[in-house]
Amino acid sequence: MTKDANRYKRTYPISWDQLHRDSRALAWRLLEFDFFKGIIAVTRGGMVPASVVARELDIRLVETVCVASYAWQDQQGEMQILKSLDDTGEGWLIIDDLVDTGMTAKIVREMLPEAHFAAVYAKPAGRPLVDTFITEVSQDTWILFPWDTETQFIDPIIHQKREIP
Numbered sequence: 001m002t003k004d005a006n007r008y009k010r011t012y013p014i015s016w017d018q019l020h021r022d023s024r025a026l027a028w029r030l031l032e033f034d035f036f037k038g039i040i041a042v043t044r045g046g047m048v049p050a051s052v053v054a055r056e057l058d059i060r061l062v063e064t065v066c067v068a069s070y071a072w073q074d075q076q077g078e079m080q081i082l083k084s085l086d087d088t089g090e091g092w093l094i095i096d097d098l099v100d101t102g103m104t105a106k107i108v109r110e111m112l113p114e115a116h117f118a119a120v121y122a123k124p125a126g127r128p129l130v131d132t133f134i135t136e137v138s139q140d141t142w143i144l145f146p147w148d149t150e151t152q153f154i155d156p157i158i159h160q161k162r163e164i165p
Contacts, residue, residue, distance in 0.1 A: 008142040014121075016146045019097075022120050023049040025134050027056035030093065030118060037091040040065055040115065042108055043083075045097035045145065049120050053095055065094075065111060067104050079103055081111075089115030098143055099126030099133070 014022075026049065030036075038061030041050035047064070054062050066082035089112030098121045099105045105126055109117065119126075121143060122133040137143060154160075 007140060009140040010138065010142070011144055012137055012141050013144040013149065014146060019048060019120070019146060020052060022134050023052035024056055026095075026118055026120055026132065027053045029132055029134065030057060030116075033116065035091070036093040036116070037061060038063060038093070040085065040089075040092050040094045040112065042067060042094060042096040042104065046095045046119075048147075049097055050095035053093070053118075059093075063092075065108055067107055079107060081107065084111050087112060089113060092116070093118060095119070096130075097121065097145065099123065099130050102126035102129045105129035 030053065036057065036059060039050050039054050039059050040063045041047045043064050043066045050062060054060070063085060064083060065085055068080045068082055092112060092115040094108060094112060094115045094117045096105070096108075096117075096119045099119045100123050102125050105117065105119075106129060109129060116132070117130045118132040119130045120133065121135050121137055122130055123137055123139045123141070125139055127133065127136065
């Protein structure tokens with residue numbers, strides 16, 4: 001683990017099926033808005049939910065903004081804008097997988113202040129920066145996205161050497 005390991009007391013594994021269902025639920029929630037001219041996916045995590053939402057809302061125009069904020073092994077790194085858009089964001093829908101501390105969301109909001117920002121998952125520190133989200137998780141939870149995991153056998157909880165909540 002890294003220096004941030006003490007921040008996370010829980011894990012929340014997300015399967016591909018669950019991510020798909022939650023992304024579709026986000027699309028349902030976004031139906032109340034009249035029109036989006038396109039989607040801006042926050043890479044990399046926002047790309048899969050953006051694809052699902054684009055399909056469900058029949059949006060063909062999909063762009064990306066690229067902000068790197070996590071270094072290897074869940075350590076919060078220095079923020080880097082790798083790709084931006086020269087637009088106010090009016091009429092655009094920004095999609096990300098998760099708003100955590102809000103650092104990435106703040107940069108994207110400054111970049112595209114008039115866009116509607118939606119995330120599938122939100123933590124309390126970042127939640128005020130998004131307009132729409134589906135599931136809130138505690139700040140001390142590390143979400144295990146399906147692209148970061150693989151299926152393998154694990155011992156029953158009773159045999160694991162960790163504290164049971």
